[in-house]
Structures are given as C-alpha cells and as structure tokens.
Amino acid sequence: MEEITVSDSAAADTASSLPRKRPADEKRDQQLPSKKPHMDNEPRPTEVKEREISRGAEAVVSVINFLGRKAIQKQRLPKRYRHPELDAKLTSRRLQQEARVLLRLRKEGIRVPAVYSVNVKSGLLIMECVPGLTLKELLQENQQGGDEVMRKAGRAVAKMHKCDIVHGDLTTGNILVHDGKVCIIDFGLSGGNGTEEDLAVDLYVLERAVVSAHSEKAQPLNEAFLVAYAEELRRPAVLKRLEEVRARGRKRDMSG
Template structure:
C-alpha cells in the first residue's frame, strides 16, 4: 500500500515498496481541461523526459535517485527512496557543513553543464542531503540539453534568486561558494563568462520591471 507523501500541481508522490525496497512512486496527474488523448501524450512524454534526465545526470557524475521502473502509459516513475533533509532546511537550521554543501552544489551544477544538461529548476528544495554530507539532485522535470552560455547562466541566476528570496541572510556567501565550487570544475574563465551573462540577465529583468 502506497502512502501519499506530497501532492503537487503536476504530480503526486507516494512512498511504497519495489521488490522489498522502499521506493518512491511519482504519478503525473491528468489535466481535465486538456483533450484526453493529448493529455495522455503530454504526461507520457514528460514522464519519459524526467526519467531519462535522472539517468543522464548520473552519467555526468551527479547523484540522483535510481530509476527502477517507468510506466509511460500511466505516467508513472518508480525510483529510489532517499531519506534525507532538503538543502532548504539545512540552510534554515544553519547546519555547520552548509558551506561545503554549497560548494558541492556548484561542483555538481558544473558537471551537469559540462554534459550540456540544464536543470531548469535549481532551488534549494530540489537538493536532498543524506547523512549531513551527500548531495542528491532531484526533480528533473524541467531539464533540457543545451550548450548555450545563456541557458547555463539562467540556471545559475535562478539559484541566486532563490537564495536571495528564501535565504537572504546567507545568500551572498552561499552563492559565492556555489560559484567557487563551479569554478573548481569548469575553470575561472567559464565562471567569468557566466557571471557577465548573469549580469546581463539581471539588467534585463530590472528594465522589464521598470517598463
């Protein structure tokens, strides 16, 4: 018997078992406002999309939940259950090792970008921390492939905005550590280019708000 863990706008998350192991069942919900056949096709495509990026991220050297089973027809993914704390809570609780975790966030993002993977939803709620030290990326529903500097900069810019809005007291330090971690993998020149591009994105945002 599965136990509902979380309801979301796009999917419900259940805790259950898979061949004797605790597992997560993610089910994408039908949208009644969509034509039935179109809705099935969209949910099928998004299910396959997310599962494939969970696998691709692991190939890039980034830890993600293992995918056990995919049922595209019913828009279901069965994946590894990982018992951990979200990075969001770790920062709120001011855990002693948050600095190292932020550096690891940067290293992991650089590995994704080095494999042309854009996460698309880099928030502190989309990282699990196991045993206060191991970082796990989750929720690749918005991920896509790109080699464009702009897309990588947008990925990092979103992370910066989340830190500023949700963790304002530590945002500057946390993002600085993320960039240092990123630099250790991608190099100083890449970070310099990304920082310049993020500045352009921020200026465009300010102009849009003024208008």
C-alpha cells in the same frame, strides 16, 4: 536450396526416445498455477502506496514500497484543459525525458535518484528514495558549514551542466544533502539543450531561492556556490550570461 523435412517415422522415433513423465509429475504440473506475464499497464502488487508527500500542478509524489524497498513514486497528472490525445502524448514525452536525464546523469557519475520503473501508459516514474535534508532545511538548521555545502552543490550543478542538462527548477528544495554528499532531485522540467542562457537561468533560479529563504546570509552562500561552480565547469560565458539574466530580473522587479 534443398528443403529438409523430418519423416513421421523419424519424429515418432525421437518422441519415443524422450523420457516420459510419471503420473505423479503430470498431476503436480496440473496443480501448479499458470504464470501470467506482467503487463505494463497493470499495477504491481508490491507497489503499496504508503503516503503522499507532495502534490503540485505537474505530479503527485508519494513514498511507496517497491519490491521490498522504500521508493518514490511520481504520478504525472493529466491536464484537463488539453485534448486527451495531445495530453497523453506530452505527458509520455515529459516522463521519458525525465527518465532519460536521470539515467544519463547516473551514467556520468552524478548523484541523482536511481530509476526503478517507468510506466509510460500510466504516467508513473518510480525512483530511489534518497535520504537526507533538503538544502533549504540544512541551511535553516545549520548556522555553520553552509559555505562548504554550497561549494559541494556548486560542483554538483556544474557537473550536471557539463552534460548540457538543464534542471528547469533548481531550487534549494530540489537539492538533498546526506552524509556530506549532494543529490539533485526532481527533473520534471529538465531538458538537454544546454545553451548558455538556459544554464544561466538555472543558476539564477537557485540564486533567488537562496536570497528568498536565507536573505541574511545569501551573499556569501551564493558566492561560495559560484566559485565552486566556475572552477568545475570552466565556462566563463555562462557566468557572463548570468549577469545579463540578473539585470533582466532587476528590471522586472523595478517595473513591478
């Protein structure tokens, strides 16, 4: 292939034909600050931490200001008992998994927090701050209408399970309700296996959370949830496996 070159004279002609900057423009350009690209591991100036709302074994959750909007920041905590390199790898994997699950569920039209920013190196996940009460708070405050809320929760969880997504910590504290809409939060222990056993364990965890916090009305609440769940999911094998999980749970309770 013939190599194409540009002669010095042609280059000079081209340069001479370009408009020259006026002295005032050159002076102004010199005064302008240079733009420094944002690095992934640098804190953003708008991420002003407002208040910490929870601290657990896995992460610290805070309300922050992110790009002028109220947001939730989740900072994954290092495990001191693990080798630093292994811990960094596991933390990174878990953070990416949580972000992927949220993005997948949003794509499927399921109400979960929107992802704003992911910083794998720093173990940071910044998400939408969803308004509302937790399902636990709502059931404690609202003596009527609990069945309808549980039906909505049942449909929401079924849609999540249709995507073969397992929550991993499906309690009444991880379901928000606002203006009659249900939003599932905290996917830090989530996974994408979707086996009947895993889905049934998700249901059992929520069932036990309802019994623990609302024992006097737990049965009708759980029934309302499961009826709506079954209608939406249409996978009877999961409910059959739930019976087996319950039996194992009763056996553990009896053995102390």
